[in-house]
Amino acid sequence: MSEAPLLELAGLSVDIPTEAGVLHAVRDVSLTVRRGETLCVVGESGCGKSLTSLAIMGLLPPAAQRRARRLALAGEDLLSASPRRLRALRGDRMAMIFQDPMTSLNPAWSVGDQLEEIFIRHGKGNRRAARERAVALLERVGIANAGGRLAQYPHQLSGGLRQRVMIAMALMCSPGLVLADEPTTALDATIQLGILQLLAELQAEMHMGLMLVTHDLGIVARIADRVAVMYAGEVVEEGPARTVFTAPRHPYTRGLIDCIPQPDRMAPGQRLGTIPGMVPSLVGEVQGCAFRTRCAFARPECAATVAPRHGPDDHMWRCVLPPETLDHAA
C-alpha cells in the first residue's frame, strides 16, 4: 500500500437527540475504501448505513452530531477542512447517488442544466464542454437520444431513467470516490439489477472507489471487493467479500447469508433463513453486543463490551464466539 487509501474513516459516531433521549444511530464505525475497490455496506434498514454515508459527505441533518477520530479523502483530512473546501471536494472528488431518484432531481430545472452545472461550478470547463460531457455520460449510462434528453425535465422521465441521470451526474467530474446510498431501493425490481450492473461496470472502467450501501446481500456477492456488515449502528463484521461469505465470523452475518435465495444449492421447498426478533432501541447507552437479544449463540459475556477481533486479510468481527463455531452451522 504505497498511496493513502481513498477514504479513511475511523471511530465515526452519529448521535441524534430525540424527545426520548439521545439516539446513538452510528457507533464507532471504521471503514476504508481503496482506489478501484468496491465496498458494500449491508444491514437492515435503520442500522445506520445511510447515516454513515451522509456523515462522510458532511450532509447529516443539522441536529445530528458527528464525531470521528479520522475522516480523510485521499489523505486529506475532512474533519478540519473548511466548509468552502468541503464544497469544493463534494461533487468533484467525491459524489453521492441517493436512494430516491424521483425526489432527488430538482423539478424546476432541465436534466441538462442539472448535469452541466456541477461540471461548470467545479471549473472543469465551459458550458459547451459540459454539454459534450453530459451527452457522453448519458449515452454511457444507457440513455438513448442523450442529446434530446438534456432539454427534458425530471418529471418527464421514468424512475429508472432518472436514476441513470443521477449516476451520470455523480460522474460528471470523474470523482475518485462515489457513495451510492441504496440506489435501487425505490425502483422496480425489474430494473434494479441493470442499474447495479451499470454501477459495477462504471466503477471498474473509471477505476473509482465505490461505497455501495444496500440491504441486498445477493447483489453484494456479485460485485463487492470488501463487505462491511452493520447492525444497530455498528460494523459487526468487515472483510474481503470472499472471506466474509465463505467464513462469516458473526452470527448476524451468518443469518443474512442464510437469507439469500440460492437456487442451485437449495432443495426445492427448503425454507429460507430468517432472523427472529427486532433491532433493539438505540436510545440511551448501548452495552455489549446489540445482537445478543436475537442471537442463537448468546452467552453471558455478550453483555460486556465486545472487543473487535481480527483474522487474516484484514478480516474484522465483533463476536466472542470461537471462530470455528459458525463454520459448522453452514
Next chain:
Amino acid sequence: MLRFAARRLLLALAVALTVSAIAFMLLRLSGDLATTLAGQEARAEDVERIRQQFGLDRPLILQYGDWLWRALRGDFGRSLFYPESVGALIRDRLPNTALLASLGLLIALTLSIPLGMAAALWRNSWIDRLALMLAVLGQAMPNFWFALLLVFLFGMTLGWLPISGTESFAHFIMPAMALGWYATPVLMRLTRAGMVDVLAADYVRTAHAKGLPLRVVLIKHALRNAVVPVVALAAVQFGNMLSGSVVIETVFALQGIGYLAWESISRRDFPVVQGILLVVALFYVVLTLLTDLLNAWLDPRIRSR
C-alpha cells in the same frame, strides 16, 4: 391542460357576468335614477321624460343587456358630478392606482421574500421570531392607522415626504409603503412555509452533494421552487391592493380610482362607483384566471389533467 383551461375560462366568464350584474343592480338599488338625473326641483313630467329618454322604463333585463353591451365597449355612462364620462375618469385615474399597487407589491415582495427565506433558514432564531412578530403585528394593524403613523413620522415629524396629493413620485412612497405593509405578512408566511418544505427536499440535499456554492443551492435550487406559490399569491395580493387602495388613497388624497370610488360613494355618484367596481372586479377575474393557468402550466400534475 386544454380541458382545464376551458373549464377555468368558463368559470371566469360566469363570474365576470355575475359581477357585472351585481354592479348593475347596485346602481338600481341606489334610488330612482330618473329622479336623480332630473334633479331635486324637477317636475313629474320632466322625470317621466328622462325615464323614457334613458330607457329606464324598459324591462330590467333589457336595460342590463344594453348597459353591458356599452360597458364592454368602454362606455360606462356619465358621472353625475364630473363633466367627463365615467370611462374617461377611470382612464385618467387608473394609472395612478396601477403605479401605487405595483410599488406596493414591489415593497411587499422585497420585504417578504428575504425575510421569509431567512426565517426558514434560521428557524427559531431571533430573525424567525422577528419575522413572526412583524407578521402578527402587520395583520393586526388597521391599514389606515398604519398610514397615519407613517404620515405622522415621515410627513409631519421628519418632514421627508409629502403627506397628500399625486404630484410627484415622492407622493407615492408613503401610500405604497402602507399598501405593501398590508400584503407583507401573508406573503412572508408563505415564503417561509415554502422554503421550510423545499429545504427539506431531497433535491436540495442533492445540490449540496454536488458541492454547489450555498448561494446557488439556496437561490437556484431552493427559492426557485418555493416562490411558485408566492408568485401566485402575489398576483392575488395585487388584485387585493386595487381594492385596498380605497382606504390608502383616501388617507393620502392620492388621485387614483380608490379615492375616486370613495369620493363618488360619498357623493352618491353611482355611475362612477359602478364603473370602478366593474373594472376592479374584472381585473381581479382576469388576474386570477391568468395565475391559475400559469400555475397549471408550471405544475406538471395539473398540466397533464
Next chain:
Amino acid sequence: MPGSTPVSAPGEELAAQAALPAPVASQRRPRWRRNAGLIGSALVLAAIVIAALGAPWLAPHDPYLQSLDDRLLPPFFVDAERAMPAHPLGTDNLGRDYLSRLLYGARISLLIGFFAMVVSGLIGTVMGVLAGYFGGRTDTVVSFLVTTRLSLPIIMVALAVVSVFGGSLEVVVLVLGFLLWDRFAVVMRSATHQVRGREYILAAQAIGCSVPRILWQEVLPNVLSSLVVIASYEMAQAILLEAALSFLGLGVQPPLPSWGLMVSEAKEVMLFEPWMIMLPGAAICVLVLAINLLGDGIRDLTVPEGRA
C-alpha cells in the same frame, strides 16, 4: 470516545442545517412557552370583553357628553400638568371623555366583529356542507359563488352598500357577514367531502341513520380546530373592516364612539395631539392581535404538530 473531534459545531455548515428536517426535541419550544401566547391573549381578550360589557359602570363619564370648556385635554402620560384627574385619557375636540369613548368603542368592535363572524360562519358552513355533501352541480355552484365573492373588492362593495342602506350597526354587520364567508365555505366543503367518502356513511345510510346527523357528528370534530381559527380570523377581519369603513365615514355613524371613527375624528389634530390617533388605533391593534393569537393558540393546542 477520547480523542474524538466534534465536527458539527453550531453554524459550522449552513448547508447541512438546510439539508434535512430537524428532529423535534431541540427545536420544540417548551410547553409553557407555547401556551403563553394562548393564556396572554385570552386574558387580554377577557379584559376587553369585561371593559365592553361593564362600560356603563367603568366609564367615568357619559361618552356623548360634550364640554366645550374641556376640549382637547391631554392624557396624564402626555402632559401631567394640563391633564385633569377626571379625564385620565384626556378629551376629544368636542370635550368628550376619551377613556369613556374608548370603553364604549370596545362594545361596537366586539359586537360587529362577533355578529359578522356568526353571519359569515352560518352562510359559509351551509354552503360548504352542501357542496361537500352533494358534490357535482351543487359543488360547482358553490365554488362559482366563492370565486365571485373573491372577485368583489370588499371595501368598495361594503362602502357602496352602506351608503345605499345607511350606516347602522345592523347594516354593517350584514354587509361584512355577506362578504367574509368564503373561507368557512372552503374549509367546510373539503371536510364534509372527506367524511362523505368514508364507508360508514354508506353503512349508516343503509341501516337508515339520518345522514345529516352523522355528518354533524363526524364533520364537526374534524373541522373544529380549523373552524375556530377561521372564526377568530374572520372576527378580527370584520373588526378591521368596520374600523376602516367608519374611518372612511361610511360605517358606524357619529356620535357613536367607533374606534375607527375616533381615529378619523382625531386626524385633523394629529400633528399637535398625536395621542388622539394612537389610543383608538392601538386599541384596535390590541384587540385584533388578541383574537388572532387566541385562534392560533387554540389551533396549536388541538393540532399537535401544526405548522405556523
